[in-house]
Amino acid sequence: MSNFLEKLNVPDDVRKLSRPELEQAAGELRSFIIRSVSKTGGHLSSNLGTVELTLALHYVFNTPHDRIIWDVGHQSYPHKILTGRREGMAHLRQEGGISGFPKRSESEYDAFGTAHSSTSISAALGMAVASRNLQIERQHIAVIGDGSMTAGMAYEALNNAGVTPGINLLVILNDNDMSISPPVGALNKYLARLLSGTLYQEARSVGKAVLGQFPAPVMEMARKVKGHAKGILGSATWFEEFGFNYVGPIDGHDLDALVPTLQNLRQMGGLQFLHVVTKKGQGYKLAEADPILYHGPGKFDPEVGIQKPSKPGKQTFTQVFGHWLCDMASQDEKLVGITPAMREGSGMVEFEKRFPARYFDVGIAEQHSVTFAAGIACEGLKPVLAIYSTFLQRGYDQLIHDVALQNLDVTFALDRAGLVGADGATHAGNYDIAFLRCIPNMVVAVPSDENEARLLLNTCYHYKGPASVRYPRGAGVGASVSDTLDPVTLGKGLVRREGTRLAILAFGPLLHAALPVAEKLNATLVDMRFVKPIDAELIKQLAASHEVFVTLEEGSVMGGAGSAVAEFMSAFGLCKPILQLGLPDRFIDHGDQAALLKSVGLDSDGIEAAIHARFKSVLNIT
Numbered sequence: 117m118s119n120f121l122e123k124l125n126v127p128d129d130v131r132k133l134s135r136p137e138l139e140q141a142a143g144e145l146r147s148f149i150i151r152s153v154s155k156t157g158g159h160l161s162s163n164l165g166t167v168e169l170t171l172a173l174h175y176v177f178n179t180p181h182d183r184i185i186w187d188v189g190h191q192s193y194p195h196k197i198l199t200g201r202r203e204g205m206a207h208l209r210q211e212g213g214i215s216g217f218p219k220r221s222e223s224e225y226d227a228f229g230t231a232h233s234s235t236s237i238s239a240a241l242g243m244a245v246a247s248r249n250l251q252i253e254r255q256h257i258a259v260i261g262d263g264s265m266t267a268g269m270a271y272e273a274l275n276n277a278g279v280t281p282g283i284n285l286l287v288i289l290n291d292n293d294m295s296i297s298p299p300v301g302a303l304n305k306y307l308a309r310l311l312s313g314t315l316y317q318e319a320r321s322v323g324k325a326v327l328g329q330f331p332a333p334v335m336e337m338a339r340k341v342k343g344h345a346k347g348i349l350g351s352a353t354w355f356e357e358f359g360f361n362y363v364g365p366i367d368g369h370d371l372d373a374l375v376p377t378l379q380n381l382r383q384m385g386g387l388q389f390l391h392v393v394t395k396k397g398q399g400y401k402l403a404e405a406d407p408i409l410y411h412g413p414g415k416f417d418p419e420v421g422i423q424k425p426s427k428p429g430k431q432t433f434t435q436v437f438g439h440w441l442c443d444m445a446s447q448d449e450k451l452v453g454i455t456p457a458m459r460e461g462s463g464m465v466e467f468e469k470r471f472p473a474r475y476f477d478v479g480i481a482e483q484h485s486v487t488f489a490a491g492i493a494c495e496g497l498k499p500v501l502a503i504y505s506t507f508l509q510r511g512y513d514q515l516i517h518d519v520a521l522q523n524l525d526v527t528f529a530l531d532r533a534g535l536v537g538a539d540g541a542t543h544a545g546n547y548d549i550a551f552l553r554c555i556p557n558m559v560v561a562v563p564s565d566e567n568e569a570r571l572l573l574n575t576c577y578h579y580k581g582p583a584s585v586r587y588p589r590g591a592g593v594g595a596s597v598s599d600t601l602d603p604v605t606l607g608k609g610l611v612r613r614e615g616t617r618l619a620i621l622a623f624g625p626l627l628h629a630a631l632p633v634a635e636k637l638n639a640t641l642v643d644m645r646f647v648k649p650i651d652a653e654l655i656k657q658l659a660a661s662h663e664v665f666v667t668l669e670e671g672s673v674m675g676g677a678g679s680a681v682a683e684f685m686s687a688f689g690l691c692k693p694i695l696q697l698g699l700p701d702r703f704i705d706h707g708d709q710a711a712l713l714k715s716v717g718l719d720s721d722g723i724e725a726a727i728h729a730r731f732k733s734v735l736n737i738t
């Protein structure tokens with residue numbers, strides 16, 4: 117790293133830079149990010165796109181007094197580096213290291229914790245209202261991407277803001293014409309029209325002339341000239357109809373456009389909407405050429421870029437799902453596949469290629485995706501909604517009210533169930549068992565390996581009603597996957613090992629961590645396969661022949677699968693001691709997936725230790 121970037125430890129240092137130095141800082145910041153992310157892994161393309169914008173924001177605004185909220189926050193690395201965390205980047209997303217997202221507990225410059233998209237305008241509006249009521253003079257800035265702008269929540273916030281008097285709220289739309297995948301929807305077409313051809317050129321030059329040359333006090337005049345520009349451009353933009361003053365589009369990599377524009381917007385205050393155009397991956401040719409590949413890479417050599425592994429690794433659960441989806445779609449033409457903006461992450465690239473008319477990327481719109489699936493199911497097609505466990509949280513009411521209450525035939529493929537590792541607490545899928553199993557009509561299936569995932573997908577797909585299959589990020593034990601499309605018996609578990617006295621009921625892949633423990637303790641080990649319907653007969657039989665029970669799941673203990681077993685036993689008067697093992701009642705930060713599981717006692721040693729601690733005297737084990 118050059119000495120220059122080392123001098124920029126806090127935004128006050130940035131504010132002292134001359135304009136040429138600001139340019140130099142941008143170059144060095146970008147190189148630093150490429151080198152740093154190549155060593156740790158993390159989000160790359162989006163961060164390369166926000167280098168100049170971040171510098172300009174900290175240069176113009178008085179942070180941390182003024183509030184900047186980074187929507188999603190996967191583009192906040194330049195902000196982290198300029199706010200005292202340059203060295204922390206060496207341990208980005210690692211246990212004990214800094215988070216990959218803004219976090220209030222990490223820095224006073226992180227005004228709001230983000231990671232799930234499209235919250236920034238609501239949060240900034242809330243802060244702006246608080247500042248107004250507390251009579252604090254402050255600026256509130258929401259930086260939101262074009263992908264994140266596809267979520268309903270962003271419009272709920274604009275709608276509210278548009279009639280909120282006396283506040284300073286600047287919304288910056290960072291338009292790079294990309295989500296993780298190519299952007300979708302009518303909004304994208306609208307933004308493309310705003311930017312197209314002469315329209316963009318005219319707007320840029322008029323914007324620059326107006327906003328760059330006039331001193332702040334002449335802003336009223338600027339508004340008039342801009343009004344004239346609107347006349348040239350045709351009708352007012354959509355954002356103006358919401359009550360915002362729309363400025364732009366401007367080039368988000370041009371500090372000469374950004375700095376004066378932001379300075380003027382700061383002077384003007386009120387409801388401002390700035391449209392900046394950036395390039396995802398800017399300044400790193402490989403990422404510019406393939407921003408999807410470089411959206412969230414692991415470690416790589418920046419000189420050669422991401423390389424395909426020389427030999428294929430184990431198949432991930434996501435890949436198992438992707439193959440299953442194509443196979444089932446070939447057999448059943450009623451199948452349609454839906455993703456809320458996670459085509460790559462959910463393993464649907466091949467499905468889109470082969471079945472384009474049956475593939476729906478609805479944008480970052482989880483709530484809509486659930487009700488959209490409900491509507492499709494009403495008409496007799498068979499929707500499969502592939503969604504990360506953590507993002508289904510957004511669609512909970514839709515799941516209850518629109519799908520389950522009407523007992524509609526929707527299959528939910530829940531990826532990233534359990535701890536996800538580097539993304540941390542915001543993305544962990546720890547709650548789905550608890551929040552799904554309490555919904556009437558719902559099936560909750562928990563495959564223990566890759567082949568089980570296929571079998572349970574078959575089963576849930578054939579079930580006439582709402583059904584979910586949850587599987588974790590990454591690979592399982594490497595079980596070979598059959599090509600069957602046949603279901604297994606709903607609500608029936610599999611006894612994997614017969615033992616005595618102690619019965620271990622495993623819900624999901626932790627079954628494999630329990631195997632050596634069961635061997636050692638001569639315990640019965642069951643792959644329960646389903647949390648709901650639970651295998652009542654099997655539990656009754658085991659209760660008759662065993663003294664104590666252990667339940668095991670990679671989900672919150674509170675309300676989880678173990679609770680389902682305890683409730684069942686209680687309802688049937690089966691009084692057996694139960695040790696419920698799962699995720700504790702606290703948020704678990706980022707780190708290595710396996711290490712995190714170990715840290716909460718969900719590896720073989722931890723499971724054995726917990727059994728000893730609880731049942732040593734009962735079982736007389738040493």
Ligand SMILES: Cc1ncc(C[n+]2csc(CCOP(=O)(O)OP(=O)(O)O)c2C)c(N)n1
Pocket residue numbers: 161162188190191231232233260261262263264265292294295296396456457458480482507510
């Ligand atoms: C509620 C929610 N759904 C999905 C995601 C996954 N996700 C993270 S970034 C992203 C794309 C965001 O696009 P945009 O806001 O344009 O930012 P860019 O990646 O282009 O910088 C998606 C879908 C998320 N973080 N939150």
Ligand SMILES: CC(=O)[C@@H](O)[C@H](O)COP(=O)(O)O
Pocket residue numbers: 188190231296412461532536539589
């Ligand atoms: C920021 C965000 O929400 C996504 O980019 C997410 O980090 C992807 O996670 P996976 O790597 O598990 O697909």
Ligand SMILES: [Mg+2]
Pocket residue numbers: 261262263264290291292293294295
């Ligand atoms: Mg984008």
